[in-house]
Amino acid sequence: MKRFGSVLGHGIERITASALGPYQTAVVRIGFAATWLLFLLRELPNRHELYGPDSPWSWDMAQQLIAENHAFTALMWSDGRIWFEALYALAVLSSVLLMLGWRTRTMSVLFMIGVLSLQNRSIFMGDGGDNVIHLMATYLVFTRCGQVWSLDARRAARARTAPVGRSADADLEKAAQPVDRVGPVLWWALGLGLSVVTFMGELSGGWLLVFWGLWLSHGLWWAVGRRAPDGEGHRLLDVIVKLAHNAALLVIMVEACLIYATAGWYKIQGSRWQDGTAIYYPLRLDYFSPWPALSDLLASHGLMVMLVTYGTVAVQVAFPFTLFNRRVKNVLLAAMICEHAVIAVILGLPFFSLAMIAADAVFLPTSFLRRVAGWTARARGALFARLSRGRTVPVQRGADEEPARESAEHARVGFPS
Known part of the structure; x- marks a missing residue:
């Protein structure tokens, strides 16, 4: 107790x-x-x-x-x-x-x-x-x-690091x-x-x-x-x-789980999802075939269609339960993001896929996001350094120090410009 x-x-x-x-x-x-x-x-x-x-x-x-x-x-x-x-x-x-x-x-x-x-x-x-x-x-x-x-x-x-007067008077500093x-x-x-x-x-x-x-x-x-x-x-x-x-x-987070759970359980009730052919039909529709050759290639492989059909249902139904295991959750999360990326390309639904990926992002690990922020900050610093080296106009003393100082500040607060 x-x-x-x-x-x-x-x-x-x-x-x-x-x-x-x-x-x-x-x-x-x-x-x-x-x-x-x-x-x-x-x-x-x-x-x-x-x-x-x-x-x-x-x-x-x-x-x-x-x-x-x-x-x-x-x-x-x-x-x-x-x-x-x-x-x-x-x-x-x-x-x-x-x-x-x-x-x-x-x-x-x-x-x-x-x-x-x-x-x-x-x-x-x-x-x-x-x-x-x-x-x-x-x-x-x-x-x-x-x-x-x-x-x-x-x-x-910048407000936290802004210099204040040397006076000890609190009112003046404020x-x-x-x-x-x-x-x-x-x-x-x-x-x-x-x-x-x-x-x-x-x-x-x-x-x-x-x-x-x-x-x-x-x-x-x-x-x-x-x-x-x-x-x-x-x-x-x-x-x-x-x-x-x-x-x-x-x-x-609960909303994202409900979206996947309800979609998965409704799919289970459909006969085409049960026999493993549900993915085949949208691939044969012109409305969902921006790349007909790619859709035909996927639809012509029955084993691939069956695996994608069953895999979609399994991932959607299982995902809410994987939140109790971080490693399994991360694996399924990567699989769902890849699945939405494929839907965006093959079925021509980019904004639906982007919206779902944005919703999935709420489950991304903080360590991964911080790593991405670090990569972005370093890439930004390298870009500024390359642009500075390529300049032919003389730069005043101290001007080159500002981007580096600003980049370090952004890395500290997690801002990838």
Whole structure:
């Protein structure tokens, strides 16, 4: 009993003292933001037919559906082309900034708004990966996904190492610290926009509480951290934020397991999966054959089709249970990532595969991710050194030392530029 209490106390201390999985949440953030960004850019010429005024799922039909399911989409606030173009641009911009990790708390909310607005406007557009992006965009709002590999991490590291005055006066040293002006301006601008939308009656019920709650919580966090960074109030808020992060991280992991478990168990019930021929049929469809010769080559080998069919079911059903064994989990994780890469090429579903790989990344080992960060930092340093050697313009003394110092700083905070 004493041992159980000790373990329980250690677990509680761990989830309240730190935001777990900083590298994993950073990879999830980058992966889903990049996937959504690439999709938006690829469909840029077709955006009006997919989600805009020229969509077969007309604005009136979408409005009727939204009235029934109460889903959130800002595209229902107006049917004008200018409003659609503005929201599409917001979705692209928020994806870029979230991927880079600039103001991740704010960008995660804007990213969610962009994803929900477009996907809920035309719910029949997508290939399955859109559902994963839909869910993860909501979960990311509650994570601290900018702890590493982000511009926020770089700014925080520079603030910690910024020189202060030599005076022993604490007030002077506090005044010498860099002041964040962008955050408050962004917060006030978004608050003004939220007030206008609320006054117009476009938000109501649960979504009204969600957005106002997020806005107020961000303001409270900044105000308490600015006035009393070492006070009891800030420590309490920090514990709450870490609990929310760890809970959202757990939800992301459980969601990924549910996706694989339900897919695997449903496959078991299908006769084509039971006789080992299920993979053969999509390979013979022109819609899923961007490389016909490659699809025909795979479909012509019956043993390969059977092994891939049974292997897919076995991996998906077994994966949630392998989380209790790290080595087996890592092997199956690598197998699933390779499987999604093959699906992207052979079946022509790149965004579905990218979304699933981004979801799988939450289970990647921290040691592996740190190793990747080290490789990236060294490659970046080598690139800077090569570019410096190739310069013919004289460089002022000390200029060559800055990239090396910045690279070392990024390696320390885990930022692979």
